[in-house]
Amino acid sequence: MRLSKVLPLALVNFASAAIYESFADLPQQTFDFVIIGGGAGGNVVANRLTENPAFNVLLLEAGPSPEGRLNYTVPFFSIYLRQPGPLDWNYTVTSAGLNNRVITFPRGRLLGGCTCINGLGYARGSVDDYNRYATVTGDLGWGWDELQLYIRKNERWTPPTDHHNQTGQFIPKFHGFHGVNAVSLQGFPSPANFDDRIAATIQELGDEFPLNEDLNSGSPLGVSWQQSNIKHGFRSDSFSSYLGPEFINRPNLHVLMNTQATRVIQTSTNPVEFLSVEFASGPGDLRQRVTAAKEVIISAGALETPKLLMNSGIGDAEYLTSMGITPRVNSPQVGTNLSAHIAVSLVYNANTTQTFDQIVQNATFRDELVTMWNQTGGAGPLGNSYPSHNVLLRLPDDSPIFHHNTDPAAGPRSTHLQGTTQNGAISLTASGYFMSMPATLLTPTSRGSVRLTSNDPFAPPLIDVASLTTEFDIFGLREAVKMTHRFLSATAWQGYILGAAASTNLSIGATDAEIETYLRANAAPNGHVVGTASMSPKGAQYGVVDPDLKVKGVKRLRVVDASVVVSISLTLNESIYRCAHQPYLPTGSTMTTTYLVAERASDMIKATWQ
Template sequence: MSDRTADRLDFGAFDYVIVGGGTAGCVLANRLSADPDVTVLLLEAGGKDGWVWLHVPAGYLFCIGNPRTDWCFKTESEPGLNGRSIHYARGKVLGGCSSINGMIAMRGQARDYDEWAALTGDERWSWERVLPVFKYSEDYWRGADDMHGVGGEWRVERQRLRWDLLDRFAEAAQQAGIPSTEDFNRGNNAGVGSFEVNQKNGIRWSAAKAFLRPALDRPNLKLVVDAAIDRLEIADGRVTGVLFAVKGEPARASARVETVLAAGAIGSPAILQRSGIGPAEHLRSVGVPVVLDAPGVGGNLQDHLQLRMIYKVEGVLTLNKRAGSLFGKAMMGLEYALFRRGPLAMAPSQLGAFAKSAPEVATPDLEYHVQPLSLEKFGDPLHAFPAFTASVCDLRPASRGWTRIVSSDPAVAPAIAPCYLSDPADRTRAGRALALTRRIVAQPALAPFKPTEHLPGPSFRTEEELAAAAGDIGTTIFHPVGTCRMGRADDPAAVLDPELRFKGLRGLRVVDASIMPTLTSGNTNTPTVMIAERGAALMKDARKAALRG
């Protein structure tokens, strides 16, 4: 890309330029453009969301690992994973990860947000203060109550199928001491039950559908897709706009009020670093002139590592068997086409459970995603034998990783190192988690199906051996956060203040999952919706204050 701005196509000036059309960007575009006096430009590096498999819930199998819809990042070789590098999916389409993820509607726990409030010194991030924000966005299938809202854009429904095998797993979990629950989103998600999902009548309900599409006919909102972001423009300590390219054609756009990075936990720090904002020594090492030494940019990477245990079974239907023939696949397609039900309507995980790794833990620190299927990894075919997968993850890992650019070229993927299991406490919890899975599977409820451990295998016995096995079977569950974290004004490692303003530069905010100081105790898409709602409100309040003078 040319550095001569005069050679660039000029898109003009907008009040707000939003970089990233994923979950947060779609919410921001809707809320900010609701004011007809405000102009908004939304830039998305991926394409439009018109492909059929982005809308059929089971289409995640075809979207993750597909360069049409996934950036297909890879991690660095991970010592905690016994030297393996793993696929790191990020949405490459309008709606971002909400267009390819597991659709699980999960807020996390009250203690997560109370911790944010303590770490930032701002009570607006406490559970009591964010709960109304969650409710405002929500359209909950059961109706409104003290914990849920109706009429919002973010549709939450129950899943439209059931499996005898999963019902028995839920019974087994209860026999192992995990209580039953009907709602994981009331502040403490302890228990076992069916996940609720972001779907509408059996169709994936992405942030692009929920928030962006209703706003696209507003004359004050402009959307540009296939906009590869180069870097921010900065003058006199203020971010004034964005340099990018549309289908290879250099372009620029200016922001009169604020530029907002909403490119996610990998994209936002990469854009900052290409702009000369980040750890100075590293920026120099890749030939990027340093504008601001900000050591926290790209650090504090946190993610949920899922440990996928696979069990062969007998005498019960699994998706491996149902999808194992042309007739079975045809019947699944017909059921979905006629009724929007059946396996094509299912999220990757239908059954969930939240449990404690040890009695002294105050709230659940383990999450299960249980599936009536098995495969080696996303993108691979289902196994030929009937089986189920019980994935368990450490909800609050102590390990911290990083992401850094390796080139100033935006076409070159950044280095990503989650540093899984690098903290000894995480290895201990991993061993305990796998042991708990075995305890659940050994309960009487599952005995008729004769479950046999296929992965990691019965040869791993002690907690220490199981912790080592975790390195072989662990993989991401696609919840990276924290790489532009917010914090107190006197916290030198915090990238943002509690209002999501960049510390050290004017006219710039970051509003996406990268702002989380700590990982939420559950799936991260719905918390990102809340973050964007809160960010939009903060920006509107700031504009009103500026107009008052």
């Protein structure tokens, strides 16, 4: 099921001479900066660089604009953005640990990237996550305190659409109120009995599930209200915020849509530079080129960035030769170290008719809500995302898994396990009324890869997420499921939850063996993927980019997206890298982390050239 209505509400008109549909319309072919990819990373950099009127910037985006597209604007309709379609890269992934299933992996192929299709959750992770980035990269600027400036440059805390009293649901001192991208609490309440049941669970089981007034304080442990990138009932993505009407008409900002970069081309050997970008609209179309006078910035995302680097001759030299690509820069870890949060759906039959399932199942009711949303400027349940609360916990320090596995969390404030409470099911085919609480492992130790299927830049990559291929990951996700079962064992849920839905087929109280079987058949990476062009200390012979995000061995080429986020730590020496590295995923939303990376990167780029 996929809605296809065109949004009738009069939105801001983004049409401008700054946005181009055709290469022939570009005013020139040389720019100070060429940015590849208009997602969470690229749109931030494009915005911040063009604050300097002396900088001329071209942003290349493979897809079209989301403007006027209902599903990409209504927050609740993110449930319709999980299937293949024309505005998606239509990737599939696999893993031996997931029974070698071929799993659909949505990624936004449109201006705004995954910020236009995700579940809108705004979660930074912990103080410990960022302080570890600073430690292992040797750059204190990646630490929590140092990034506060960029948190506030990014975030504009916005009152919820229904203007309810926010006391006790967030802590203002931890937030920015004058940034670019909106963050808010739910703007339409769940039925009182649902939120009351969560409050009662916290009261009854508070030793394990304490209330945390703000998951974005840097100490996210406990049960917190959901915070989302929503502005007055509308999705707040990197397109509508960083390329919003107050920015898009800058005369030095140029955006070329429906244009996929195929290679960055070496323009100098001493020093090594890649300042020319080749691109085309499609596989059979004429390849065109533009040139950067100062830098090329790759912001194509954790899956397309390594593919683009390899197609450009930057990667493992032996592997590139085997694929028929001339090696230019030997960088063996391009496309390795892929790390992704792993999640599993848990859906239960609910003894109520007051769930959001009626929106999904009743087209007439849904159309009435669309009319309300249009006429009121975002009011009603469609202006919400579907989770109500986050449950974030650590594994106990005396867990048996730590007898022979190092704790992969960054520190005592970093979470291992996540559950999200949902007053309904996001399935488009189920009939009935449900309560969902999907479980996620936020600190996986499995490491996957992105490889090429051919030397055709338009061929999809081969993505092995490697999920559930380590002992820790099997244990950790199993414990996340058991955590949700304990949460739902509270008195408040008795008589409300009527057992597992047919899609789940896993009872509360299932054995470890039953849970593991269910996980291998049903778990999937949740879209938070990082690490395929990872940061490492300046001068290190491992990793792909330095802490300033410049590609190692190359001048004037940077990567600014989620692919840089995993920092590699070697405990002995580089020769045993593959068995000694640790995964450093943020224990929050990778979109949120990418915004902060891009904000800081923008200042580093400015400092180089101003």
